[in-house]
Structure formats: structure tokens, C-alpha cells
Amino acid sequence: MNSSPLVHTVGGATFAKCNAENQHLFTVNAGVSGEEALQHASLLMSCVNTLTFLGAMDDGNEAMRWASHYLSEMAKALIDDVTLGLQHAQDGGL
Template sequence: MNVSPLIKTVGGATFGACNAENQRLFSVIAGVSGEEALQHASLLLNCVNRLSYLGAMDDGHETMRWASHYLSEMAKAIIDDVTLGLQDVP
């Protein structure tokens, strides 16, 4: 993957909704290279893929489904943040 070194995370994406106000507990940190961030998102999505498959095969594994849900939310936040960084590239 050859992402431009100018593309960085901007720190605008959040995840981990909690409480009645739906506040976000976590956020992507600004300044990480886009390439490294996307590699991390790919690793998270690989885990999501495996967990969701295993969870679909066995009704007794709700924890796998919840884990895949939270990991996919993290990966989405990373991808959203890199996308915001793409908008900042001249």
C-alpha cells in the first residue's frame, strides 16, 4: 500500500458510545500516518471477519458477536479519520 506520506489522521473520529447522552469514550489520535492507520484498520477487520464467522456458527457465543461489533466500530473510526485526512491533502 502506497498512501501519500501527507495523509495523516486528524483526530476527528470517535467511537465507543456510552451513557444516556451517547457520549463517545474514545477517539482516533491525530498525526498518525494514513498508511499505518489503514493497516491497523485492516487487522481489526480481519478479527471482525473471524469473530463474526465463528459467532454465526454457534448461538452460544454472544461475546464473539459483541466483540466483532466493537472492533468494527474501531475500524470504521480509523477509516473515517483517514478519510478526513484525505480532505486536508493539497
């Protein structure tokens, strides 16, 4: 039986740009199980899906659109970091 390598986040993905220099405010922590990180990303995207649907029905609620934007940015960072972990594992952990 071929066992796939355990994949973990590497801590390379950032999100939440701020200030004039576009510094990133947050970074994904290294060492989190890739499976758990993807589960969390899925939960975030479920919230995004709900918020964008509700926001589309209510033109006056800009907060839902901003919330969905920030949540999707977090989910993307998680997915990007797991992808970096997969690449790291394929390269033999180098």
C-alpha cells in the first residue's frame, strides 16, 4: 500500500494587506496539518458563500461583501500554504 506523505502548512502564505506599504498583517502558521487547514478553508468558504448570497439580495449591506472578501482572503492563504506544503513534500522536504 502506498502511503501519501503527511502534508503540513509551511507558514509562507500571508494575507490582510494594510498601510501604504501593503504590509501583510497575518501569516499562516507553519506545522498545521494540511487536512485540518483545508477543512478550515472549506468552512471559511461556506461562510463566504452564504455572505455573498445574502449580500446579493441586499444592496444596502456593504458589510457582508467586505466580510466575504476578508474570509475568502483567509481561505485562499490556507489553500496556498497547503499547496506550498505539498510542493515541499514532493521535493523530499528540502
